[in-house]
Amino acid sequence: MKVLVAAKRVIDFNVKPRVRMDGSGVDLANVKMSMNPFDEIAVEEAIRLKEKGSATEIVAVSIGPAKAQETLRTALAMGADRAILVQTEDEVEPLAVAKILAKVAEEEQPGLFILGKQAIDDDSNQVGQMLAALLGWPQGTFASKVEPQGDKVAVTREVDGGLETVKLATPAVVTTDLRLNEPRYASLPNIMKAKSKPLAIKSPGDFGVDVAPRLEVLKVTEPAKRQAGDKVGSVDELVAKLKTLGVVA
Amino acid sequence: MKTLVLVEHDGAQIKDATLAAVTAASKLGEVHLLIAGKGVDGVAAAATKIAGVGKVHVADAAFLEHQLAEDVAPLAAGLMADHDAFLAPATTFGKNIAPRVAALLDVMQISEILSVESDGTFTRPIYAGNAIATVRSKDAKKIITVRGTAFEKASRDGGSGSVEKVDAGSHDGKAEFVSAEISRSERPELTSAKIIVSGGRAFGSSEQFHSLLDPLADKLGAAVGASRAAVDAGYAPNDYQVGQTGKIVAPELYIAIGISGAIQHLAGMKDAKTIVAINKDEDAPIFQIADVGLVGDLFKIVPELTGKL
Numbered sequence: 001m002k003v004l005v006a007a008k009r010v011i012d013f014n015v016k017p018r019v020r021m022d023g024s025g026v027d028l029a030n031v032k033m034s035m036n037p038f039d040e041i042a043v044e045e046a047i048r049l050k051e052k053g054s055a056t057e058i059v060a061v062s063i064g065p066a067k068a069q070e071t072l073r074t075a076l077a078m079g080a081d082r083a084i085l086v087q088t089e090d091e092v093e094p095l096a097v098a099k100i101l102a103k104v105a106e107e108e109q110p111g112l113f114i115l116g117k118q119a120i121d122d123d124s125n126q127v128g129q130m131l132a133a134l135l136g137w138p139q140g141t142f143a144s145k146v147e148p149q150g151d152k153v154a155v156t157r158e159v160d161g162g163l164e165t166v167k168l169a170t171p172a173v174v175t176t177d178l179r180l181n182e183p184r185y186a187s188l189p190n191i192m193k194a195k196s197k198p199l200a201i202k203s204p205g206d207f208g209v210d211v212a213p214r215l216e217v218l219k220v221t222e223p224a225k226r227q228a229g230d231k232v233g234s235v236d237e238l239v240a241k242l243k244t245l246g247v248v249a
Numbered sequence: 250m251k252t253l254v255l256v257e258h259d260g261a262q263i264k265d266a267t268l269a270a271v272t273a274a275s276k277l278g279e280v281h282l283l284i285a286g287k288g289v290d291g292v293a294a295a296a297t298k299i300a301g302v303g304k305v306h307v308a309d310a311a312f313l314e315h316q317l318a319e320d321v322a323p324l325a326a327g328l329m330a331d332h333d334a335f336l337a338p339a340t341t342f343g344k345n346i347a348p349r350v351a352a353l354l355d356v357m358q359i360s361e362i363l364s365v366e367s368d369g370t371f372t373r374p375i376y377a378g379n380a381i382a383t384v385r386s387k388d389a390k391k392i393i394t395v396r397g398t399a400f401e402k403a404s405r406d407g408g409s410g411s412v413e414k415v416d417a418g419s420h421d422g423k424a425e426f427v428s429a430e431i432s433r434s435e436r437p438e439l440t441s442a443k444i445i446v447s448g449g450r451a452f453g454s455s456e457q458f459h460s461l462l463d464p465l466a467d468k469l470g471a472a473v474g475a476s477r478a479a480v481d482a483g484y485a486p487n488d489y490q491v492g493q494t495g496k497i498v499a500p501e502l503y504i505a506i507g508i509s510g511a512i513q514h515l516a517g518m519k520d521a522k523t524i525v526a527i528n529k530d531e532d533a534p535i536f537q538i539a540d541v542g543l544v545g546d547l548f549k550i551v552p553e554l555t556g557k558l
Contacts, residue, residue, distance in 0.1 A: 017376040129348035138424035165427040214357035229540035
């Protein structure tokens with residue numbers, strides 16, 4: 001079974017985003033960028049499936065600027081076999097991303113398409129579900145366990161009330177949640193090896209997908225800031241303070 | 250504008266998150282509901298009483314018992330022929346289904362709206378809530394998920410909606426429900442609790458997490474939450490997690506204990522009315538947003554606090 005994984009280049013999760021003063025967006029100049037953490041989990045899961053003998057080939061796909069090649073090299077260094085960059089300097093919305101990925105899936109015919117449940121920049125949480133709808137495939141979103149069983153895959157999902165398990169006919173879409181696995185670090189020899197793995201570069205036009213945005217961003221602002229309050233010196237003072245604030249009886 | 254709100258329910262009760270979505274929908278126009286499920290007459294009757302609700306579309310079929318996205322999305326997409334906006338709560342239930350509806354209709358979804366500025370303009374958080382984007386949708390139909398803490402809950406009484414049975418369609422069959430492990434608790438639900446006590450990795454073990462936090466929560470009638478670190482370490486189950494990718498909460502009082510305050514955690518709780526932080530590290534970032542802070546050893550402070558409240 002071939003497995004496709006999607007990887008987005010985003011602001012590193014340790015960096016505090018700064019909103020531009022003119023309200024045009026978040027300042028990404030000279031900011032550390034990394035692979036979206038949920039996508040790292042997707043890459044790791046694909047590698048584990050290959051190590052267990054369920055997956056035969058792993059293809060990593062990214063849609064983004066030329067620099068997203070670095071993101072794909074990371075996926076290759078972790079263990080993906082080859083990569084496809086659909087290169088565009090434009091911001092591509094989840095719907096258009098899903099349309100491009102659907103075309104890639106039609107060409108590649110994977111048994112599983114694993115994606116992060118959301119990207120930590122736009123926090124949309126849409127692409128996996130949209131991709132499944134466009135392909136007419138079943139979906140296992142927010143996965144904390146993925147177990148291939150013949151031509152099916154059992155997916156345990158993290159839902160608000162606890163856990164839910166569904167069984168999907170393959171091909172299927174899986175989106176990853178935090179507890180699915182802990183992604184490995186690429187070793188130096190593997191980073192070197194990744195440099196010679198195949199990385200194809202395409203454009204949205206190659207897939208006939210219109211990436212014109214449907215949402216117009218009118219402005220981006222900073223949320224209201226909370227002020228730090230007072231520190232108290234003891235539990236008694238804390239209890240007194242809570243009573244003054246009227247939050248406990 | 251005619252709106253269709255997807256009702257989140259467990260076969261018996263309508264979840265609070267639905268009521269916030271109804272309020273958001275009422276800012277756009279007429280509010281109709283969609284209930285999918287098996288044996289949902291009771292849910293439908295309760296839904297007609299929600300204030301401001303018109304038609305309640307009910308699809309009742311055995312295969313809809315677990316409301317799989319593969320079955321519910323085409324149903325909703327079909328009903329959108331007669332509606333202008335589809336709204337779902339931004340819960341794992343709504344997030345699973347809404348984008349699938351959006352793709353079927355070739356619409357770009359607007360996720361987790363915080364406000365309705367006009368018919369086509371909304372605000373939504375990005376970058377873990379470190380920025381708020383105001384976006385205008387150019388699509389003819391709007392597909393929206395609604396952040397529950399950003400809107401008042403519509404009243405469960407006073408409505409006079411009418412039930413309209415709709416064709417449930419047929420079972421997609423590519424996905425089957427296998428099992429669910431749903432946490433049962435006597436405590437309030439995290440997302441609608443007035444008080445939350447939340448613990449981090451500093452608790453050191455699942456036993457200590459529960460033996461210290463549970464009595465405090467019981468004393469306060471509070472829900473128990475956790476940071477990602479505490480969930481990853483196995484101290485608390487996944488449904489306790491508060492944060493960017495966990496639950497978004499806005500209680501009257503949030504007591505963060507042994508939680509340093511990573512931006513991903515703050516994203517889930519910084520709209521609480523009052524935040525109390527207890528941490529042994531006086532430089533922990535959580536103190537920068539806390540209304541009241543107490544520096545010290547949680548193993549001493551928590552039992553003392555439980556005793557003195």
